[in-house]
Amino acid sequence: MIVNKHSYSSIRLKNVAYKLFLDITTEDYKVIFDQFLALCKDVGVSSAGPINFAVTQVDLQKRFNIEVFMTVDRAFRPTKDLNFRTYFCIDMLLHGRITSNNFVDDEIVLLEEMNRFAKENKLTFASPYYHTFKTDRKSEKGWICLLYTSSETTRTGR
Known part of the structure; x- marks a missing residue:
């Protein structure tokens, strides 16, 4: 696990497909991510970045x-099941990475470390925790970036 304590990061995405899923459990992750990708395919767009x-x-x-949201290859007209925004930007993010396959336990430890750092440095929480699924250069090992804002600088375009 790695926490970046020396600089802040940002999320800057263009042509973003997104959907809100309600009453989910961790056991539902695979189903909702598969459903989200199917909805993207149904409107004729492809992934242009990782799932967030x-x-x-x-x-x-x-x-x-x-x-759930993801950059897609082009703009599309929103449907009742899948939404679209032209851009999504969040600045001043404290972030960490989980590089093992023990995501649940390591996420708890990482979030505790990030929360401790935020408290010690008097950072303000202004958003939910954001997660980004990525793979290494060989597309073999998955990892998650966990992010949250330290100041209110969120912007979204519709």
């Missing part, structure tokens, strides 16, 4: 709402 998601709400039964 933000957990926007967690209830007492550990079910949560998740917004």
Whole structure:
């Protein structure tokens, strides 16, 4: 696990397909990501970057709402099942990476470390945690970047 404590990052995406999924569990991840990719295919667009998601709400039964989004190869007209925004930008992000395959346990440790760093440096939380799935250069090993804003600089285009 790696936390970048020396500089901030940003998310800057163009031509973004997105969908909000409600009442999800971690067991639903594969299904919702497959469904999201199928919805993109249905409107005739292809991935132009990694899948991202933000957990926007967690209830007492550990079910949560998740917004899945991804850069696609061209603009499209939104449908009742899939939305579109021209751009998505967030600046001043503290971020960390999980480079093992033990995502659940390592995410907890990484988030604790990021929260400790934010508290020590008096950073303000202004967004949900963002996750980005990526693979290495050989497209073999998956890893997740975990990001959250330290100041309110979120912009989205519709």
